[in-house]
Amino acid sequence: MAVTAPKRLSQRMRDQGRPFETALLTPLLVVVVVSVAAALTPHLQFNRLLGVAPALAAAMFPVAGTLGVGVLALTADTALGLVVEHDLNRTPGYFTLLAIATITLAAAYASRVRQNRERTLAQVCAVAETAQRVLLRPLPNHLGQVDIEVLYRAAAAHARIGGDFYEALQTPYGVRLIIGDVRGKGLPAVEAASVVLSSFRVFVKDSPDLPSLAGRLESGINGYCEVVPSEDVLERFVTIVLVEIPTDEPVARLVNCGHPPPLLLHDGDVREVEPSAPSAPINMAALLGDHYRVDTIPFAAGDSLLLYTDGVSETRDHAGTFYPLAQRVRPWAFAAPRQFLDLLEQDILTYVSGTRDDDLAALVAHRAALGPTG
Known part of the structure; x- marks a missing residue:
C-alpha cells in the first residue's frame, strides 16, 4: 500500500526502545555504584544516595518492580551498616532506612500513576489509529x-x-x-x-x-x-x-x-x-x-x-x-x-x-x- 507510515513508525519505536531497555538497568546500577562508593569511603556516607534508585525506578518500572528496587536499596543499606560500620543501632542509620522506605512508597505510587496515564494514552492512540484508517x-x-x-x-x-x-x-x-x-x-x-x-x-x-x-x-x-x-x-x-x-x-x-x-x-x-x-x-x-x-x-x-x-x-x-x-x-x-x-x-x-x-x-x-x- 502507498501509506507506509505505520511500518516506519513501528520500526522507529523499536529503534527507540533499545536505549530504553538499557536504561532499565539504571536503578540497579545506582544501587551497585552507591554501595561500592559507601564501602570504600564510609566517612562520606554515600549510602544516603540509595534512595535515588527507587525514585528512578518509578519512571520505568511497574509498581512491583519499583518496590523490588526499594527493597534492594534497603537491603544494601542494611548490609553496609552491618559490614562496614559493624553497627546499625544508630539514629543516622535508622533515619537513612526510613528515608529510603518513604521514597520507595512514594515512588511506587508515582509508578502507578504513570502506568494509568500510559494506559490512557495507549487507548487514545488506538482510537486515533482506527479513526485514521477510516478517514485517511x-x-x-x-x-x-x-x-x-x-x-x-x-x-x-x-x-x-x-x-x-x-x-x-x-x-x-x-x-x-x-x-x-x-x-x-x-x-x-x-x-x-x-x-x-x-x-x-x-x-x-x-x-x-x-x-x-x-x-x-x-x-x-x-x-x-x-x-x-x-x-x-x-x-x-x-x-x-x-x-x-x-x-x-x-x-x-x-x-x-x-x-x-x-x-x-x-x-x-x-x-x-x-x-x-x-x-x-x-x-x-x-x-x-x-x-x-x-x-x-x-x-x-x-x-x-x-x-x-x-x-x-x-x-x-x-x-x-x-x-x-x-x-x-x-x-x-x-x-x-x-x-x-x-x-x-x-x-x-x-x-x-x-x-x-x-x-x-x-x-x-x-x-x-x-x-x-x-
Missing part, C-alpha cells in the same frame, strides 16, 4: 496509469489525524484526487475533514465535471454546519484542490478552492500551477460565490503533480522564513514518487526551527503512461 485510508500505489504516493504527519506528537486530508479514486472520467485543509485544529477540524471526504467519496464517480463535484462538496459541508451549529460556523471553511487525470488525454484538470498551488514536475522543471481565477473555499460560496474555474494543464507520461497543504509551504526556519518549496524540490524532480516524498520530509525536518505546529500532508501523482488512445 491507505491509497493504492497505482490507479490506472497514475502512480500515487502520500506523506502525512499530524502536528500533535501522539496524534495520527488532523485537519489535513487527501483521497484518490478511479472514476469513469479518469483518476480524481483531492487534497484539503480545514481551518482550525482539533476534533472540529477532523470532523469537518470527514464530512468533505465522505462527500467526495460518494459523489466523485457521478459528478460529470470538477465544478459540479466542488458544488456537491459545498452542499455537504453546508448541511453539516446546519446540523452541528457553532459560534465559528461562518469561519469554518476548507481549502481544497480537485484534480482530474483523464486516461486517454495528456492533460490534468484542476479546480483550486483557496488552496496552495500544486507543483508540476515536467522534464526536470518545477513550476507552480496557479489558478487562472480564484474559486471560493468550501463553505464560503454564500459569501464569495460558487463559480469554480477549471484549469487544464499539459500532463504527459513522466510528469508528476505535487499536491500539498500549508503545513509544507508555511514551515519556517529559525529566521521565520517560509520553506521555499519549489526551489528545494527542484534537485529531486526526477526522483520516484516515494523517494521524492521521503526526501521532502527529511528536508522539512532539517529546515524547520523547533516543533512544527501544523499538520502536514503531501501527495504525488505521477503519470506512468497514457491510455491506448493517448
